[in-house]
Amino acid sequence: MSERRIYVDYIARTEGDGAIDIIIGPNGELKKACWEVWEPPRFFEAFLVGRKFDEVPEIVQRICGICPHPHNLAAVQAVERALGVKVSEQTVLLRKLLGLGDWIQSHALHVFCLALPDFLGYESVIAMAGNSELLPVVKKALALKRLGNDISCVVGGREVHPVTSVVGGFSAVPTKSQLQEIKERLKANKEFAVEAVKLCNQVATQPPYPDLVRKCEHVSLHDDNEYAVNDGRLVSTEGLDVPNWEYPQWLIERHVPGCNCKHAIVKGRDSFLVGPLARINNNFEQLSADAKAAAKEVGFTVPCFNPFMSIVARAIETVHAIDACIEIIDQLGEPKYEEPKYEVKAGEGYAVTEAPRGICCHGGRIDKDGVVQKWDVVAPTARNVYNLEKDFQEFVPKLLHLSDEELTLKCEIMVRNYDPCQSCATHSLKVRIHREG
Numbered sequence: 001m002s003e004r005r006i007y008v009d010y011i012a013r014t015e016g017d018g019a020i021d022i023i024i025g026p027n028g029e030l031k032k033a034c035w036e037v038w039e040p041p042r043f044f045e046a047f048l049v050g051r052k053f054d055e056v057p058e059i060v061q062r063i064c065g066i067c068p069h070p071h072n073l074a075a076v077q078a079v080e081r082a083l084g085v086k087v088s089e090q091t092v093l094l095r096k097l098l099g100l101g102d103w104i105q106s107h108a109l110h111v112f113c114l115a116l117p118d119f120l121g122y123e124s125v126i127a128m129a130g131n132s133e134l135l136p137v138v139k140k141a142l143a144l145k146r147l148g149n150d151i152s153c154v155v156g157g158r159e160v161h162p163v164t165s166v167v168g169g170f171s172a173v174p175t176k177s178q179l180q181e182i183k184e185r186l187k188a189n190k191e192f193a194v195e196a197v198k199l200c201n202q203v204a205t206q207p208p209y210p211d212l213v214r215k216c217e218h219v220s221l222h223d224d225n226e227y228a229v230n231d232g233r234l235v236s237t238e239g240l241d242v243p244n245w246e247y248p249q250w251l252i253e254r255h256v257p258g259c260n261c262k263h264a265i266v267k268g269r270d271s272f273l274v275g276p277l278a279r280i281n282n283n284f285e286q287l288s289a290d291a292k293a294a295a296k297e298v299g300f301t302v303p304c305f306n307p308f309m310s311i312v313a314r315a316i317e318t319v320h321a322i323d324a325c326i327e328i329i330d331q332l333g334e335p336k337y338e339e340p341k342y343e344v345k346a347g348e349g350y351a352v353t354e355a356p357r358g359i360c361c362h363g364g365r366i367d368k369d370g371v372v373q374k375w376d377v378v379a380p381t382a383r384n385v386y387n388l389e390k391d392f393q394e395f396v397p398k399l400l401h402l403s404d405e406e407l408t409l410k411c412e413i414m415v416r417n418y419d420p421c422q423s424c425a426t427h428s429l430k431v432r433i434h435r436e437g
Helices: 044-048 053-063 068-083 089-120 125-129 135-156 176-204 244-250 276-286 289-297 307-332 380-399 404-418
Strands: 004-008 018-024 030-037 217-222 233-236 241-243 251-254 263-266 347-355 358-366 372-378 430-435
Touching: 018 380, 018 404, 030 380, 044 053, 044 372, 053 068, 053 358, 053 372, 068 089, 068 347, 068 358, 089 125, 089 135, 089 176, 089 307, 089 347, 089 404, 125 135, 135 176, 176 289, 176 307, 217 276, 217 347, 217 358, 233 244, 241 244, 244 251, 244 347, 244 358, 263 380, 276 289, 276 307, 276 358, 289 307, 307 404, 358 380, 380 404
Parallel strands: 018 430
Antiparallel strands: 004 018, 004 430, 018 030, 217 233, 233 241, 251 263, 347 358, 358 372
16 A cells, blocks of 8 residues: 655645645554644744834734734733833724634635535535525625624724724724724624624534544633633633733744744643634633534534534624623713723833734733833744644544545645635645555
8 A cells, every 4th residue: 555645735715834744644544643844933022122112013013914903902002011101991882892803704704615615515605505595694794794893993993903002091982973883783683693693603502513632721811700812811721821011922933844834832731723713712601602602502512622612602602792792882882982092111021912813912012212122922823833733633533434535625625724824924825645555
């Protein structure tokens, strides 16, 4: 029997370039299963050095066009910690609203346009929309994404790369009428979001969709009083519980050969997972009442260690995000402009926000003139790279009886299930399967 090697030089529905290399020996044994990210380094950390502190949030959000808000908000908060800035409760609420709006648009995009075609056997969402029964679902999903984008417009000033979120607060605030219009649209989209939980659970728990349970450490922010978005303690399913600004001490990165993205481990332990599944495992009791009810109705229980169930977790979080946005809008009432205030001084600060794909970490040191001396950026996908590789090492041996074409598709599905952003992760998905013998 000869060696099997499968190589796929392009995978649709992910952002950035990478490669899966799988080698299967002549006796059917797995000899290699790794994920190699080939996206070129972005050098953001390097060219931030020498820039002024107030430029950092504006620059780093250019790392990503899908979830720029968490980068902006993490950088803003890291700068504020370095300068010792305290912001108002209104600013905290507006930042939560901006972050949750990003969850809504990103989750809608991933669930309906990137993941569901896999579950339902379509090559794309366009092909899925060709089914008359699914066309209404696609239309509602796009409306939901539009709503998330419009929250960004109202709070952040535009859909992508917000312009109002600055150190010390906001350069402009939305009107009460703008927020009320968003609130009515949130209420109108709520029923569809709840139904989406049922749909996602249905397709994720029925054959022939793959099943994989691999217990690994799940890391996220946590707040006893609310479902954490932009702040909270850094916790895990294995007992990690530290201030989020201590992330450089606990979440360790290391270079590995053949990959432009570092591998991440919890200090003294192993790989870990971040993202919606980790958040729900660590924060289920902090979900909104309707989000918890939707989860319980479909039998979703925590802890859940099947990464393929992340589509259900995203749908549950979407219900929560809608509820949380409505509550925040009610709390905001009629926002009043507050001039951002701060004093420039030397300092060091780190912060973590929850991007749709998981924890987004920023921080560094600023001198007395407000000039950046060093800056650290770790996007969610960078945290998941090593964990995804370990999932492959356990998942692929279960599939060796499949043809190369079928095995390739399963591998592609696993990558898309993580919703990776390789461009963010590097400080083309290619699949190779080689059977020896």
